[in-house]
Amino acid sequence: MDEYLMKLKTKVDVMFANEKSGHDIAHLERVMRLALHIQKEEGGDRLIIGISAYLHDIHRLLENREHKFFSPKMSLPIVKDLLKSVDFPDREISKVLHCIEFHEEYDFTPQGKTVSDLETLILQDADNLDAMGAIGIARAFMYAGHHGAVMWNPEVPLNPEALFEDAKSLDDASTIHHFYHNILKLCDNMNTSTAKSIAKDRQEFTQEYIERFFTEWDFI
Secondary structure (H helix, E strand, O other), rough: OHHHHHHHHHHHHHHHHOOOOOOOOOHHHHHHHHHHHHHHOOOOHHHHHHHHHHHHOOOHHHHHHHHOOOHHHHHHHHHHHHHHHOOEEEHHHHHHHHHHHHOOOOOOOOOOOOOOOHHHHHHHHHHHOOOOHHHHHHHHHHHHHHHOOOOOOOOOOOOOOOOHHHHHHHHHHOHHHHHOHHHHHOOOHHHHHHHHHHHHHHHHHHHHHHHHHHHHHHOO
């Protein structure tokens, strides 16, 4: 795996050099480390998990360039070309593409999760863990600032039980709304025992932060 990563790094570093939304190269590397840590405990194909984690957010570059939504599936031709350019085994490419295509599935959406292979489930866990805790909080505000969103809009009621489609529009109201409609739901969305253990601590930190946020917001 290290051989492929070294070859990919020279290409991916350039691609993500100007990424400012919290889906930067550091995010890719953290997700890869988390994914490989989970794989060590839970099993699964280490090569597929590591490479998938490293390339999972190519669609974010398309979003930044075009200023509209792109699904992970829409990035697969680019990912495939990257893998072929470093002589990644043809028989393994489809497995990486599968993980990336389905890594943004959530239990709390109407569609729910449609895949059950361990490699994709581990990638889901790793990516979601990086949206929690201290790093997750920093990334949430970084993403909001990049897209011109405010920290908090008290004029828009909080409704954590909103249907996912409604919640997505409410997320635009403020970053704090996004915590309630997505980030605070990730702990219960974890697939593996290893991720659930890590998520519990990050969930507690995130909840404590939000409580402190409101205390300071309403000070005097």
